Amino acid sequence: MNMPTTPAPDWAALRADFPILDQTVHGHPLIYLDNGATTQKPRCVIDALVRYYERDNANVHRGVHELSYRATVGYEAARARAARFVNAASPDEIIFTRGTTEGINLIAYSFTSQLKPGDAILVTEMEHHSNLVPWQLLARRTGARLLFVPVTGDEGLLDLGNLDALLAQKVKLFAFPHISNSLGTINPAAELCARARLQGVITVVDAAQSAGHLPVDVQALGCDFLAFSGHKMAGPTGIGVLYGRRALLEAMDPFQGGGEMIASVHYEQSTWNKVPHKFEAGTPDIAGAFGLHAAMDYLDAIGRPAIAAHDGKLAQDAFAGLAAVPGIRLFGPPGERGGLVSFGLAGAHAHDVVTFADQEGIALRGGHHCTQPLWRKLGIQATTRASFYLYNTPGEVERMIEVIRKAAVFFGG
Amino acid sequence: MNASPTFAKPAAGGNSGCFRRIPSDIASRYPDEKPLAVVPNPVYLRSFMDLTELYQSVILENNRRPRNFRKLPTANRVASGNNPVCGDEVTVYVQVEGDRIVDISFQGAGCAISQASASVMTQRLKGKTLAEAETMFGRFKDIVTQGIPDESDLDLSAFAGVHQFPARIKCATLGWHAAINAVHGEAAVTATTE
Numbered sequence: 001m002n003m004p005t006t007p008a009p010d011w012a013a014l015r016a017d018f019p020i021l022d023q024t025v026h027g028h029p030l031i032y033l034d035n036g037a038t039t040q041k042p043r044c045v046i047d048a049l050v051r052y053y054e055r056d057n058a059n060v061h062r063g064v065h066e067l068s069y070r071a072t073v074g075y076e077a078a079r080a081r082a083a084r085f086v087n088a089a090s091p092d093e094i095i096f097t098r099g100t101t102e103g104i105n106l107i108a109y110s111f112t113s114q115l116k117p118g119d120a121i122l123v124t125e126m127e128h129h130s131n132l133v134p135w136q137l138l139a140r141r142t143g144a145r146l147l148f149v150p151v152t153g154d155e156g157l158l159d160l161g162n163l164d165a166l167l168a169q170k171v172k173l174f175a176f177p178h179i180s181n182s183l184g185t186i187n188p189a190a191e192l193c194a195r196a197r198l199q200g201v202i203t204v205v206d207a208a209q210s211a212g213h214l215p216v217d218v219q220a221l222g223c224d225f226l227a228f229s230g231h232k233m234a235g236p237t238g239i240g241v242l243y244g245r246r247a248l249l250e251a252m253d254p255f256q257g258g259g260e261m262i263a264s265v266h267y268e269q270s271t272w273n274k275v276p277h278k279f280e281a282g283t284p285d286i287a288g289a290f291g292l293h294a295a296m297d298y299l300d301a302i303g304r305p306a307i308a309a310h311d312g313k314l315a316q317d318a319f320a321g322l323a324a325v326p327g328i329r330l331f332g333p334p335g336e337r338g339g340l341v342s343f344g345l346a347g348a349h350a351h352d353v354v355t356f357a358d359q360e361g362i363a364l365r366g367g368h369h370c371t372q373p374l375w376r377k378l379g380i381q382a383t384t385r386a387s388f389y390l391y392n393t394p395g396e397v398e399r400m401i402e403v404i405r406k407a408a409v410f411f412g413g
Numbered sequence: 414m415n416a417s418p419t420f421a422k423p424a425a426g427g428n429s430g431c432f433r434r435i436p437s438d439i440a441s442r443y444p445d446e447k448p449l450a451v452v453p454n455p456v457y458l459r460s461f462m463d464l465t466e467l468y469q470s471v472i473l474e475n476n477r478r479p480r481n482f483r484k485l486p487t488a489n490r491v492a493s494g495n496n497p498v499c500g501d502e503v504t505v506y507v508q509v510e511g512d513r514i515v516d517i518s519f520q521g522a523g524c525a526i527s528q529a530s531a532s533v534m535t536q537r538l539k540g541k542t543l544a545e546a547e548t549m550f551g552r553f554k555d556i557v558t559q560g561i562p563d564e565s566d567l568d569l570s571a572f573a574g575v576h577q578f579p580a581r582i583k584c585a586t587l588g589w590h591a592a593i594n595a596v597h598g599e600a601a602v603t604a605t606t607e
Contacts, residue, residue, distance in 0.1 A: 347477070349524040351499050352468070355578065359464050367499050381522050382500045410464070411473065411525065 009302050011310065015391040017042040017298075028361025031396045035311075036181050036209060036340050036387030037365055038231045041295075045234060048294035052287045060286055061260060061277070071286055078289035079276070082241045085296045086226060087217040093249065095242040095276045096284050100208040101130040103227030103242035104175070106279060107204055108134035110252040115172055117143030122166055122174040122201070124158055125151040125377060128181050129370040131206040135175060147171065154378060156183030156332040163192070167199045174201045178210035179338035182371040182385070183331050184315060186210075186338050193222040202248065208232055211241075212295075212389075213311060213339055215304045218243050230288060234389075235295035239288030242279075249275040256281040302390065311339030311388040314397050318386055321401040327408055331383060340387035342369070345404070348411035350382040356407040357384075362400055467578060468525065471571035475529035480536055485518040492595035494587045501527040501584055505535075505591040512543050514596065519588060526572075526581050531588025533568050543596050550589045557585045 015021060018040045023030050032040060052074070058067035060075045076091070083091040097103045115121075121135045125148050139146050147166055150159040158176075167174065174196045178189050193203045205226040207216055212233020218226050225244045231237040244252075254261055254272055258281035263271040272278045299307065318341045322328050327346030345353055350366030357364050365385045368375050375381065386400055485506035493504040501523030508516040517539050519531045534553075538546050553569055555561060560576035563569055575585045 349528075351501075351524040351581070351584070352526070355467065355581065356464060372500070381502075410468070411476075 009306050009310075009390075011390065011393070014302065015393070017044070018391050019043060019046070021391060025361040025363075026359050031362040031392075031399060033386040033388065033392065033396070033400060034363045034365050035389040035392075036232070036369070036385060038237065039212065039234050039389050040391065041236065041291075042234055042298050044298055045236065045291045045294045049236060049287050049291045052290040056290075057287070059283055074293070075284070075286050075289045078293035081293050081296050085216075085300070086211070086241070086243050087219050088243050089219065090246065092275050093243055093246050095244065095249075095279045096289055097227070097240045097242050098238055098285070099229035099231070099240035100206060100227045101134075101229075103225075103240055104131055104204065104206065105134045106242060106255040107173075107225055107227075107244070107252075108138040109255050110279075111138060111173065112141050113253055114251075115142035115144045118170060119144040120147050120169050120171045121145070122147045122149065122171045124149040124176045124187075126156065126158070126177060126180045126183060126185065126371065126374050127175070128177065128206065128208070129372070130208075131175050131177060131204075132373070135173075144172070145169075149176070151183075151374065151377065154329070154331050155334065156180060156185045158185070158187055158192075160188075160192075163195055164199070167196055167201050171196075171199070171201050173204060175204035175206065177206040177208070178216070179213070180332070180371075181209050181340070182342055182369045182374055182383070183333075184337035184340045184342065185332055186214075186336060189221050189223065193224075197222060209338055209340070212299060212307075213304065214308045224248055230292040230295060233295060234298060236285075236288045236291035239285045239292050241292075244275075246275060249279070254278050254281070258282045260284075307390045308339075310390055311392065312337060314388040314392055314394065315339045315341050317394060318388075318397045318401065321397065322404060325401070325405050325408055327412060328404075329380070331378070339389065340385055342383045342385045343404075344380050344383050345408055346412065348407055350384045352411055353384045353404065353407050356410060357400070357403050360399075360403045360406075362403055364400075466574040467581075469571040469574065471533070471568050472525055472529040475532040476525035479519075479528055479532040481518040481532065481539075482520060483518050484520065485516055487516060488518070490595040490598060492591045494591035494594075496523070496527070496583055496587055499524065499584070501587055503527060503531045503588045503591050505531070505588060505595050507592065507595045509543075509596055514538050514541050514543070514546060517592065519591075521588070523587075524581075524584050526575060526584040527587050530572060530585045531591075533571075534588045534592055537566075537569065538592060546596065547593065550593055553589060554586060557582050 020040050021030060056067060056070040058071040060072045062068060079094045080091045082094045088094055121139055121144055123132060123135055135146060147169060149163060152159050176187055176192060179186050189205055196203045202224045205223045207226050207228040210216055211228035227242045228240060230239040261273050261278050261281040263273050315337050319330060322343055323330060329344040331342040354364045354366035367382050369385055485508060487508045488506035490507040490509055495502045503519055503521035506518045507514055517535045519535055521528060521531060537549055552563055556563060556569055557572050557575040560573045562573045572585050575581050
């Protein structure tokens with residue numbers, strides 16, 4: 001049987017969907033390579049925000065008037081869309097958050113009563129601070145220990161040799177990044193979840209760097225929780241998604257108290273609304289949900305496999321091109337990787353490299369990328385990161401490499 | 414069947430790629446939907462500045478070969494500074510006798526601005542009284558925040574270009590803050606934007 005063929009995306013035409021890219025910075029056409037920090041927004045996402053505020057703005061789940069009805073329907077439609085986006089079994093398993101960080105903090109806070117001294121929380125040595133510090137706080141509240149899956153070295157892979165032994169040390173929760181924001185490593189999430197499940201360990205996937213790039217299917221991954229941010233996948237800032245398995249969500253304590261999350265309130269005590277509303281105290285980012293909805297539609301119309309192939313190829317080309325620059329030290333796996341590349345340059349600090357590139361119109365990120373313990377382990381203070389998205393081009397990668405070459409000469413001289 | 418993707422052919426005016434602006438179940442409530450006006454893109458307004466204005470040869474040279482880059486065995490005051498955002502680190506060792514800085518050194522790691530500035534700082538503060546050191550730091554802050562060079566001190570004036578890069582001012586002042594804290598006997602400083 002012939003499968004219907006999807007035409008290859010016209011990447012150059014897609015680029016025209018992003019109004020911000022059409023500008024010059026310091027006299028050069030903008031080359032935006034800081035997508036790991038936040039991505040740019042297509043016109044349809046900007047339109048969705050404007051239209052919401054121009055026509056529909058009202059609070060959700062409260063009013064009976066027309067605007068409130070529209071806002072509520074749109075907000076819940078975004079939730080249903082997010083459920084389809086990650087293949088959740090039900091929209092009730094989708095909690096809107098401010099972003100990945102809040103999603104992880106929600107889990108860590110709400111598990112406080114379920115951990116006790118002697119229990120352990122397993123994370124990896126490549127965590128973003130947002131998937132480390134909330135667990136440190138949970139460990140401090142409960143007396144649980146933190147354990148770490150080691151990273152092999154500059155090639156940035158997880159050393160899984162002792163994973164089963166680690167999981168056996170009374171681990172209750174195992175949290176790890178789908179794609180490392182510093183190294184570009186794509187971790188074998190389904191395998192990690194399967195090995196955790198065998199020992200009854202609950203899994204938390206930090207999908208901040210993957211959700212807008214790769215197909216993410218929570219049922220195929222077999223994870224218990226998965227968190228991501230709208231703004232790293234063409235959506236607005238201020239909105240994110242936490243997926244959680246319904247049975248776990250129902251057993252968890254609420255995160256914040258307030259309106260919306262209650263069933264009935266008395267002066268002395270209250271009962272909780274059903275999931276997911278139990279975890280959405282206060283007025284949510286309604287406009288953000290409308291914008292995120294547009295972003296998810298946009299990405300899926302292109303197709304996330306195509307996006308992954310596109311920005312993964314750019315990252316591999318950048319890795320190969322940068323490898324020839326004198327004094328370069330590249331991090332992360334040389335082969336398949338997420339859409340980003342991190343490197344150090346002998347004689348030039350990352351912030352100087354970023355300032356240099358900025359004057360050439362190229363936006364890069366320099367610093368510790370919120371993974372300080374990882375760089376301490378690898379013995380480097382800061383790196384420069386180029387991170388790619390669907391609107392970046394091979395020509396931009398070439399120009400970036402040329403500018404890094406110039407920077408090496410300028411500072412190394 | 415879904416509507417065919419429109420991404421391959423952007424509509425006139427660059428307003429394209431909108432696949433579903435309104436949830437379809439309430440689309441009928443918007444019979445008079447009109448396209449939004451196309452707004453011209455803003456042009457980034459800061460004028461181009463040659464990098465050599467920021468990275469003067471004094472800075473590049475002091476970064477490559479920092480002066481007084483060592484621990485000071487005779488130090489009786491030590492203070493560290495770090496910039497938690499970018500990770501610049503500087504530790505300043507000072508030997509104070511009476512009200513005078515007899516000797517001063519530093520160690521650290523970070524960007525060229527932070528390391529060169531600490532290097533120049535040690536050269537300037539050695540032999541100065543505490544009051545003179547404070548005055549000189551004041552002059553240096555004026556240079557990096559306002560960009561007004563001091564004709565009498567070309568090495569300090571090399572940092573005048575920093576004022577065009579507000580995010581980098583804290584790099585330039587990190588070593589100085591640590592030095593002033595050291596002479597006052599305060600242990601650590603965390604950089605803040607000037």
